[in-house]
Amino acid sequence: MEFEWTEPDAQFRKDLQDFLGENLPASWEQIAHHGPGADQTADFSRSFCAKLAERGWLTQSWPAEYGGEDASPWRHAIVSEEMWQRGEPRGSQYMNVNWIGPTIMEYGSEEQKRDHLSRISRGDVLWCQGFSEPEAGSDLASLRTRAWREGDDYVVDGTKIWTSYVNGAEYCFLLVRTDPESKGGRGITVLLAPMDAPGIVVREIPAVIGERYFHELFFDRARIPAHCRLGAEGEGWGVVRYALAYERVGAARYARAARTLDSLAAHAREQGLFDDSAVQEKLGAALTLVEAARILTYRVIDLRARGSAPTADTNLARIAGTLCENAVSDLAVELLGTEALAYGHAAEAYFRMAMTAGVAVGTTEMNLDLVAGRQLGLPRS
Structure with missing residues (x-):
C-alpha cells in the first residue's frame, strides 16, 4: 500500500x-x-x-x-x-x-x-465497559450475567470484573445473557446501563496500571429500563463483534511506542551505546514492529475510508500493536535497567501501560486464533 x-x-x-x-x-x-x-x-x-x-x-x-x-x-x-x-x-x-x-x-x-x-x-x-466476568474473560461468549424482563425493565443479576474507567462513568456498555438456555454467542443482549441504577455496587481492584483503573461491578437485581437495550434482544453478539472491530484499532498505542523508542535511541546515543551493533539490532527490530503495527492499522483505516466494513484485519493490527509495545517495553528495561522501573519515570509509566497490551480487547493468543480461522481458514484442531 x-x-x-x-x-x-x-x-x-x-x-x-x-x-x-x-x-x-x-x-x-x-x-x-x-x-x-x-x-x-x-x-x-x-x-x-x-x-x-x-x-x-x-x-x-x-x-x-x-x-x-x-x-x-x-x-x-x-x-x-x-x-x-x-x-x-x-x-x-x-x-x-x-x-x-x-x-x-x-x-x-x-x-x-x-x-x-x-x-x-x-x-x-464518561462510559465504562461491562464485558469480562470472573469466569468469562477472553472467552467472552461464556458470560453468565443474566437479565430478564419485568414490565418496562430488565432485571440484571451477576458480576463484571476488570471493568475499566468506572470512575465518574454515567453509563456502562453492558453485556448480559437474556436466554439462560443459550450457549456461546447466542442469547446475549447489550444494555446501555445507567450506572446510577439501583442494585449496582462498585468495588475497586488495586492494579499496577494505576489508581482506580479496574473495578468489579455487582448487579443485584439491578433494574435497567428496557429502552436502554441496544439492538434486538438475544442478538447482542453481532453488536459486540462490531464494537470490538472498532476497539482493536481505535487506540494508536503504536504511536506511544514510537515516541518511547525515540527516547530510548536518544538515551543510547547519550550513553555511548548506539555504536554497539547488538543495541542497533534491538532498536531496529523494535522499530520494525512499530511500523508494522502502524501499517496494518492504516490498512484497516483505508478499508473504512473506502466504505468497507471492519474485517479480521483488525485482529492482525491488534496483534502487531501488542508485539511492538512488548518489544519497546522490554528494550526500555534492558537499556535503562532499574531506572526504567522507578516510580515517576516515563519509562515506568509506559511499562505499566504496556502490561495490558496482550490482554485488553482479547489476548494475543485469542486474536491469533481468530486470524487463523477467519483469514486463513485453518481448522480448529
Missing part, C-alpha cells in the same frame, strides 16, 4: 500538535502517571475533551447529524496518533469516540442516538 498524507491532513496534524502544546500543562506527565482511571486524570480529561469538542476535533470523522464534520477516518487516525503520543489526555473518552459512539450509530434507536451521541460529541459524558 502506497501512502502519503494530503496537505490538508498534514496541516491538521500540525494544528493539533500546536493545540496540544498550548493545552497540555507542564504537569501533564505527573497527572497521567496516576493512571487513566485516577481522579486527577479523569478531571483533566473532561476539561480537555471539552476544548477539543469546541474546535470540532473530538468527533470530527462522525456524520454531521451526530455532532461530527463528515471528515475522513484518516482525520480520526491523526487525532488518535497524536493523543497516544502524549499519553492519551482524552482518558476514557477515547472509548466513547472510537467504538461506543459508532456502535450506537449502527445499532441504536433514534432516541438512543439523540440521547447519547450529542453528549459524546460534546465531551461531557
Whole structure:
C-alpha cells in the first residue's frame, strides 16, 4: 500500500500538535502517571475533551447529524496518533469516540442516538465497559450475567470484573445473557446501563496500571429500563463483534511506542551505546514492529475510508500493536535497567501501560486464533 498524507491532513496534524502544546500543562506527565482511571486524570480529561469538542476535533470523522464534520477516518487516525503520543489526555473518552459512539450509530434507536451521541460529541459524558466476568474473560461468549424482563425493565443479576474507567462513568456498555438456555454467542443482549441504577455496587481492584483503573461491578437485581437495550434482544453478539472491530484499532498505542523508542535511541546515543551493533539490532527490530503495527492499522483505516466494513484485519493490527509495545517495553528495561522501573519515570509509566497490551480487547493468543480461522481458514484442531 502506497501512502502519503494530503496537505490538508498534514496541516491538521500540525494544528493539533500546536493545540496540544498550548493545552497540555507542564504537569501533564505527573497527572497521567496516576493512571487513566485516577481522579486527577479523569478531571483533566473532561476539561480537555471539552476544548477539543469546541474546535470540532473530538468527533470530527462522525456524520454531521451526530455532532461530527463528515471528515475522513484518516482525520480520526491523526487525532488518535497524536493523543497516544502524549499519553492519551482524552482518558476514557477515547472509548466513547472510537467504538461506543459508532456502535450506537449502527445499532441504536433514534432516541438512543439523540440521547447519547450529542453528549459524546460534546465531551461531557464518561462510559465504562461491562464485558469480562470472573469466569468469562477472553472467552467472552461464556458470560453468565443474566437479565430478564419485568414490565418496562430488565432485571440484571451477576458480576463484571476488570471493568475499566468506572470512575465518574454515567453509563456502562453492558453485556448480559437474556436466554439462560443459550450457549456461546447466542442469547446475549447489550444494555446501555445507567450506572446510577439501583442494585449496582462498585468495588475497586488495586492494579499496577494505576489508581482506580479496574473495578468489579455487582448487579443485584439491578433494574435497567428496557429502552436502554441496544439492538434486538438475544442478538447482542453481532453488536459486540462490531464494537470490538472498532476497539482493536481505535487506540494508536503504536504511536506511544514510537515516541518511547525515540527516547530510548536518544538515551543510547547519550550513553555511548548506539555504536554497539547488538543495541542497533534491538532498536531496529523494535522499530520494525512499530511500523508494522502502524501499517496494518492504516490498512484497516483505508478499508473504512473506502466504505468497507471492519474485517479480521483488525485482529492482525491488534496483534502487531501488542508485539511492538512488548518489544519497546522490554528494550526500555534492558537499556535503562532499574531506572526504567522507578516510580515517576516515563519509562515506568509506559511499562505499566504496556502490561495490558496482550490482554485488553482479547489476548494475543485469542486474536491469533481468530486470524487463523477467519483469514486463513485453518481448522480448529
